[in-house]
Amino acid sequence: xxxxxxxxxxxxxxxxxxxxxxxxxxxxxxxxxxxxxxxxxxxxxxxxxxxxxxxxxxxxxxxxxxxxxxxxxxxxxxxxxxxxxxxxxxxxxxxxxxxxxxxxxxxxxxxxxxxxxxxxxxxxxxxxxxxxxxxxxxxxxxxxxxxxxxxxxxxxxxxxxxxxxxxxxxxxxxxxxxxxxxxxxxxxxxxxxxxxxxxxxxxxxxxxxxx
Numbered sequence: 110x111x112x113x114x115x116x117x118x119x120x121x122x123x124x125x126x127x128x129x130x131x132x133x134x135x136x137x138x139x140x141x142x143x144x145x146x147x148x149x150x151x152x153x154x155x156x157x158x159x160x161x162x163x164x165x166x167x168x169x170x171x172x173x174x175x176x177x178x179x180x181x182x183x184x185x186x187x188x189x190x191x192x193x194x195x196x197x198x199x200x201x202x203x204x205x206x207x208x209x210x211x212x213x214x215x216x217x218x219x220x221x222x223x224x225x226x227x228x229x230x231x232x233x234x235x236x237x238x239x240x241x242x243x244x245x246x247x248x249x250x251x252x253x254x255x256x257x258x259x260x261x262x263x264x265x266x267x268x269x270x271x272x273x274x275x276x277x278x279x280x281x282x283x284x285x286x287x288x289x290x291x292x293x294x295x296x297x298x299x300x301x302x303x304x305x306x307x308x309x310x311x312x313x314x315x316x317x318x319x320x
Contacts, residue, residue, distance in 0.1 A: 143187030161277025195249025219243035
């Protein structure tokens with residue numbers, strides 16, 4: 110059982126997703142993380158960066174322009190599905206029991222972000238694990254205007270996909286050996302993106318307990 114879990118976790122490392130699954134798996138992971146509540150654990154930021162870098166080094170054997178266009182479209186479609194899901198089932202999520210794939214605390218964290226930033230959460234949240242997954246669901250749950258949602262959705266996807274993929278591609282172009290240090294670079298990205306999520310999660314829990 111432990112060996113199966115280790116293999117599962119190994120596969121979901123950004124580089125392995127791309128090397129084993131190619132562009133199809135890359136797009137599938139992006140859609141799931143942005144559109145389905147159980148995709149919160151997927152490595153979105155590091156996956157974007159890694160995809161760009163591996164495009165530059167030839168491991169992901171597709172034109173960079175094609176990859177960035179398809180990933181952008183997939184991110185938009187994924188969040189749109191999340192919005193629709195939240196619009197239809199949001200009330201039930203608050204009464205749903207916690208499972209391995211769902212935590213009400215994640216929903217509260219996203220709601221706390223909305224309380225502070227409003228629709229900007231859909232843009233800022235693209236760069237934050239957990240928030241990235243639950244922000245569209247909360248937008249649907251609170252019945253945000255679809256036009257307003259799509260504007261922020263498209264803008265956030267463009268910023269997220271464009272910046273991280275381009276950064277990875279640029280680094281892989283000017284520093285071909287960067288792939289050898291990919292593990293350290295990903296750890297740094299995870300630490301940077303985790304800080305605001307952890308602080309917001311703590312605030313949301315404190316607020317929930319106070320109420």
